[in-house]
Amino acid sequence: MKLTFLGTRGYIKPRTERHYMMASLLVSYRHTKVIIDRGEDWIGNDNWYDANAVLVTHAHPDHAWGLKAGAPCPVYASKDSWERMGSFKIDKRRTAGIHEPVTLGDITFEALGVEHSTRAPAVGYRVTCGRHSFFYAPDLVYIYDRQDALGGADIYIGDGSTVDISFVRKRDDTLIGHSPIRTELTWCHKEGVPLMIVTHCGAQIVGAEDEQVLIDRIDAFAAERDVKAAVAFDGMELLLR
Ligand SMILES: [Zn+2]
Numbered sequence: 653m654k655l656t657f658l659g660t661r662g663y664i665k666p667r668t669e670r671h672y673m674m675a676s677l678l679v680s681y682r683h684t685k686v687i688i689d690r691g692e693d694w695i696g697n698d699n700w701y702d703a704n705a706v707l708v709t710h711a712h713p714d715h716a717w718g719l720k721a722g723a724p725c726p727v728y729a730s731k732d733s734w735e736r737m738g739s740f741k742i743d744k745r746r747t748a749g750i751h752e753p754v755t756l757g758d759i760t761f762e763a764l765g766v767e768h769s770t771r772a773p774a775v776g777y778r779v780t781c782g783r784h785s786f787f788y789a790p791d792l793v794y795i796y797d798r799q800d801a802l803g804g805a806d807i808y809i810g811d812g813s814t815v816d817i818s819f820v821r822k823r824d825d826t827l828i829g830h831s832p833i834r835t836e837l838t839w840c841h842k843e844g845v846p847l848m849i850v851t852h853c854g855a856q857i858v859g860a861e862d863e864q865v866l867i868d869r870i871d872a873f874a875a876e877r878d879v880k881a882a883v884a885f886d887g888m889e890l891l892l893r
């Protein structure tokens with residue numbers, strides 16, 4: 653299985669060479685390729701990497717608006733997201749139901765609910781390729797069924813909006829926003845996931861004078877929890893055999 657981080661920036665103005673495009677992931681395994689998320693940065697970009705499908709985590713601009721003019725392949729999204737993507741010129745609409753695994757060629761993916769936004773309910777995807785699997789959730793406060801999402805996974809690819817500052821707000825009794833990386837590393841520890849890869853990087857990482865200072869801080873949080881962490885950057889590739 654090969655992971656290519658096409659973009660690693662969150663929904664923020666600052667951008668650097670390392671975090672230029674909005675968070676998007678290309679998964680390749682044998683003869684199948686899928687892209688997860690395509691934000692508004694990608695409008696006008698014709699490179700679809702020969703993907704067999706695009707999966708959408710939620711209908712926010714930085715995750716879905718690059719699909720406004722359509723896609724050359726089927727697009728999978730939750731019922732909630734489709735309601736918010738009604739005007740998009742997508743021909744091949746597929747609904748990815750929560751806890752309903754979909755097998756597409758050599759890749760299996762399953763949407764699981766995560767708390768993030770009342771206006772754009774979000775999911776994360778548990779993706780399985782042969783004996784490897786990971787959970788991708790770039791925007792979240794928490795995972796509803798954390799054990800289903802993370803149990804037995806090789807990697808958790810999570811929300812880098814904040815390293816250790818709380819961005820969680822309460823609205824009408826629900827939590828919205830972003831969990832700090834520090835908290836996400838605790839989830840990895842609790843569910844036995846050995847590695848967190850940080851994407852959807854926020855101002856703390858992208859706006860840092862020296863990103864290495866933040867990477868060192870994340871590494872320290874990871875070490876305290878007996879897990880490993882890496883901050884993804886645009887173009888980063890990871891091969892799992
Ligand atoms: Zn986002």
Ligand SMILES: [Zn+2]
Nearest residue numbers: 710712769791
């Ligand atoms: Zn969002």
